[in-house]
Amino acid sequence: MVKEKEAAEKKLAESIQQDLKTAGLYNGEITSLIDEATQEAIKAFQEKEGLNVSGEADNATIAKLNELFPKKIEEKSDKTSVSSRAFVDFTRKYLGAPYVYGASSGKAFDCSGFTTYVMKNYGIKLERTATQQFKKGTPIDKKDLEPGDLVFFSNRGKTIGHVGIYIGDHKFIHASSSQKKIVISDLRTYTGKYQGARRYIELKDEEEVEGGKKE
Numbered sequence: 001m002v003k004e005k006e007a008a009e010k011k012l013a014e015s016i017q018q019d020l021k022t023a024g025l026y027n028g029e030i031t032s033l034i035d036e037a038t039q040e041a042i043k044a045f046q047e048k049e050g051l052n053v054s055g056e057a058d059n060a061t062i063a064k065l066n067e068l069f070p071k072k073i074e075e076k077s078d079k080t081s082v083s084s085r086a087f088v089d090f091t092r093k094y095l096g097a098p099y100v101y102g103a104s105s106g107k108a109f110d111c112s113g114f115t116t117y118v119m120k121n122y123g124i125k126l127e128r129t130a131t132q133q134f135k136k137g138t139p140i141d142k143k144d145l146e147p148g149d150l151v152f153f154s155n156r157g158k159t160i161g162h163v164g165i166y167i168g169d170h171k172f173i174h175a176s177s178s179q180k181k182i183v184i185s186d187l188r189t190y191t192g193k194y195q196g197a198r199r200y201i202e203l204k205d206e207e208e209v210e211g212g213k214k215e
Contacts, residue, residue: 010033013031013032016038017139018135019065020042021158022069023045024158025044025045029142040055042061045064049064082122084148084203087147087201088147090118091173094109095173095182095183099177099180105117111164111175112130112133113128114175115164119200124200131159133198134152137150137199137200138199139196139197140196145187145197146168147167148166150163150198151164151194152198154193154195160195162193172184173185
């Protein structure tokens with residue numbers, strides 16, 4: 001029971017931080033702790049919405065957050081036997097494909113068009129823009145990134161303006177507007193712009209797939 005309660009509290013903290021970030025009031029990483037920065041963001045939200053300003057995530061504050069940022073159940077892939085290697089190999093097929101703003105055709109992409117196209121191949125329907133994709137999915141700490149997770153970045157300030165797909169070993173694949181094509185970049189060089197990650201698909205390790213039923 002204690003572990004379940006702790007897990008629920010962590011999930012709630014992540015959800016609150018995600019909502020506050022969407023509201024433009026929280027600039028930190030999504031974690032599982034209500035730290036001082038989160039409390040200050042909660043105070044700002046409470047003041048903005050005419051609530052009791054305490055810095056605590058009380059029932060009234062949570063209810064208001066849920067009202068303004070309703071949670072939706074995401075479509076899940078039924079392809080549970082997909083290995084992370086196969087997924088990454090699929091994304092790599094598009095290396096060098098041209099960047100075209102607004103494109104998601106399979107021949108050309110913009111950043112969110114690429115993530116939308118890849119996930120659609122695995123039965124997952126994403127919203128079309130990077131901002132919309134950031135608002136949904138499961139928040140993931142940077143230290144817990146796995147292949148298939150979407151990673152998000154800001155273009156100016158803290159506004160979400162770019163998205164890519166993590167492929168492991170600190171690398172992510174994305175449609176780069178500056179390089180005008182699909183490229184692989186090192187996540188560590190984007191530290192200043194990194195805003196968080198979301199998980200939409202659960203992939204299997206190669207060993208798990210090989211040990212199970214093969215098709």
